Amino acid sequence: MICILLVAGHGTVLETQIKNDVTGLYGHLAGVPKALLPGIGGRKVLDFWWETVNTRQLFSEVYLVTNADKYKHYERWATANGFPVENVVNDGTTTLEGRLGAVADLELAIRSRRLQDDIMVIAGDMLCADQNFDIAQVIRFFRSKPGELVIYYELEEGEKSSSRGIVEVCPDTHRVTCFLEKPQQGRTTSRLASVVFYCLRRETLPYLSRFLSLQPCVQNRTLGLFWEWLINEEKVPVFGMKLPTGFQLIGQVGLDDYTKWLARYSAKQQGSAGKPISYRSYARVGLMGNPSDGFHGKTIAMTVSNFWAEVTLTESQSLVLLPHPLNDPTEFGSLQDLYCISCKEGYLGGLRLLQATCKKFYQFCSEQGIALSKQNFTLKYDTNIPRQVGLAGSSAIVSATLKCLMKFFNITDRDLPKPIRANFILNVETDELFITAGLQDRVVQVYEGLVYMDFSKELMGEYIPMDMRDLPTFWLAYLGDPSDSGRIHSNVRQRWLNGDADVVQAMKSFAKLTDQARSALERKDWPRLAELMDENFELRRSVYTEECLGPGNLKMVQLARQFGSSVKLPGSGGAVVGLCLDSERLMAMKDAFQEAGCVFCVIVPFSPTTTSSQCRN
Numbered sequence: 001m002i003c004i005l006l007v008a009g010h011g012t013v014l015e016t017q018i019k020n021d022v023t024g025l026y027g028h029l030a031g032v033p034k035a036l037l038p039g040i041g042g043r044k045v046l047d048f049w050w051e052t053v054n055t056r057q058l059f060s061e062v063y064l065v066t067n068a069d070k071y072k073h074y075e076r077w078a079t080a081n082g083f084p085v086e087n088v089v090n091d092g093t094t095t096l097e098g099r100l101g102a103v104a105d106l107e108l109a110i111r112s113r114r115l116q117d118d119i120m121v122i123a124g125d126m127l128c129a130d131q132n133f134d135i136a137q138v139i140r141f142f143r144s145k146p147g148e149l150v151i152y153y154e155l156e157e158g159e160k161s162s163s164r165g166i167v168e169v170c171p172d173t174h175r176v177t178c179f180l181e182k183p184q185q186g187r188t189t190s191r192l193a194s195v196v197f198y199c200l201r202r203e204t205l206p207y208l209s210r211f212l213s214l215q216p217c218v219q220n221r222t223l224g225l226f227w228e229w230l231i232n233e234e235k236v237p238v239f240g241m242k243l244p245t246g247f248q249l250i251g252q253v254g255l256d257d258y259t260k261w262l263a264r265y266s267a268k269q270q271g272s273a274g275k276p277i278s279y280r281s282y283a284r285v286g287l288m289g290n291p292s293d294g295f296h297g298k299t300i301a302m303t304v305s306n307f308w309a310e311v312t313l314t315e316s317q318s319l320v321l322l323p324h325p326l327n328d329p330t331e332f333g334s335l336q337d338l339y340c341i342s343c344k345e346g347y348l349g350g351l352r353l354l355q356a357t358c359k360k361f362y363q364f365c366s367e368q369g370i371a372l373s374k375q376n377f378t379l380k381y382d383t384n385i386p387r388q389v390g391l392a393g394s395s396a397i398v399s400a401t402l403k404c405l406m407k408f409f410n411i412t413d414r415d416l417p418k419p420i421r422a423n424f425i426l427n428v429e430t431d432e433l434f435i436t437a438g439l440q441d442r443v444v445q446v447y448e449g450l451v452y453m454d455f456s457k458e459l460m461g462e463y464i465p466m467d468m469r470d471l472p473t474f475w476l477a478y479l480g481d482p483s484d485s486g487r488i489h490s491n492v493r494q495r496w497l498n499g500d501a502d503v504v505q506a507m508k509s510f511a512k513l514t515d516q517a518r519s520a521l522e523r524k525d526w527p528r529l530a531e532l533m534d535e536n537f538e539l540r541r542s543v544y545t546e547e548c549l550g551p552g553n554l555k556m557v558q559l560a561r562q563f564g565s566s567v568k569l570p571g572s573g574g575a576v577v578g579l580c581l582d583s584e585r586l587m588a589m590k591d592a593f594q595e596a597g598c599v600f601c602v603i604v605p606f607s608p609t610t611t612s613s614q615c616r617n
Helices: 013-020 045-053 071-081 102-112 135-143 206-214 223-233 255-272 335-345 351-367 393-408 418-432 439-447 492-497 501-523 526-544 551-561 583-595
Strands: 002-006 061-066 088-090 119-123 126-128 148-154 165-169 176-181 192-200 238-242 247-249 277-288 298-315 377-383 450-454 462-466 474-479 566-568 575-579 598-602
Touching (some): 045 071, 061 071, 102 206, 126 192, 135 148, 148 165, 176 223, 206 223, 277 575, 351 393, 351 418, 393 418, 492 501
Parallel strands (some): 061 088, 148 238
Antiparallel strands (some): 148 192, 474 575, 474 598
């Protein structure tokens, strides 16, 4: 592939205002080409782009197209920065009136140097908020698509769409369905702005000459109008890739705007560098319908603030995943110590969850046409969610990790909407780590709070947050030694796949119970909700059998019922959740559970409307 940097612009508003500035602050910049003006961190704007594309593994050659008026500046820059001077193309123009136009400058470089490869085109005078994105990821995305590529970003608040080329992009195929060069208000609702950062296949290069033959007026020889013509009229397939950052063509702005954007982008980098990002995700309890979420059923679940997983991301020189001293032990007091810990907690801690999430995140962004910056980071995690008791501890770590990655790389809810985020978390666990799981945990940890979920085939997932005000007091108990909790799913899935009538009917019944529970919650009919929780457990017992549920779970259920409390399993097993409407019995039941060797606590619901999402950066 060949890269062409365009820096052939003539006199601009910015250059004129620098020349006429009376403050004395910018006198040393008079006559300096805009691409050689200071960028973020004091480096020249062009220095950043040259550093980005100066990679022999990606580009066989890099060319720079300038004009005769500024040629000497760029010749000096080339010799000082290791740029091949013979690759500086002079278009021969010296005035704005005599300019060739951006398309003609590009075509000149291709024709004069007899270029016959795929081309990447970049405006060398663009300020970029993130100066370290992955150019290889851009090329890989271009190679994966049967067409051309335009890079776009989401306009920041205050930026007008009438000052940019605006693209409309199909979210499924990433094909650019429409390109509008500086559209007037009302022509489009899109806020996706194309920048002079394109990839063209060699087969498409002849379109440049054809476009020029149709545009005798130099004012119309802009790259924006070229893409508008190529996409809207010629119907050439063009795809879009998003860079989650900001761009400014400094040739199109005045001195005030240049200094404003330079300060803003610099502040962004200084504000994010080295500042830790921390997010929490919370354990969840399934209040109704589980485990039908894996069988196109319906459930209601709630996040609880008693238990959480927290992940912290800090920018670093290399990418580091730190093992947790307790959950990822590598040092033991003795062989016996290793034996006991392995028997109780198994071999798999949280480190694999961090790694799988990072791997899946990069894959997702690559496939979705989002180019990430080449920033490294260190990840560490902590959690107090008890293991192997079905409170969604693994997905909480994945969820918190994903929040950190999204914040660090500036990925928004529009890039990764909540329903897709829940599926992403599930896929990390099922596809990467082969953990048996359903969507319920991931949905409620993404939406947070009390959530009604319909997983029917027809809807493909409908998630409705519910009112959490004035909830009754729920309680949770779990086994101190949850050795039999992992057997809960047994052969039910295979029976369901085989069309077993009892299992199919049971999953429909779980869904009906969930709808009834939703109604009870909305009416605040707590006695009815308690009855439905008991029915949920009995239905589960009839399908999975007592042998599968295990003696530990049955013992906790029996103990709760001795105190007149409703009770059910909140997850895969090892814990029970209940609703006891008698406060005196609740305290007596707590004592009984503790005497039986269980951990007991009153649930503190986590509501995203009353508590922040726990970003602590």
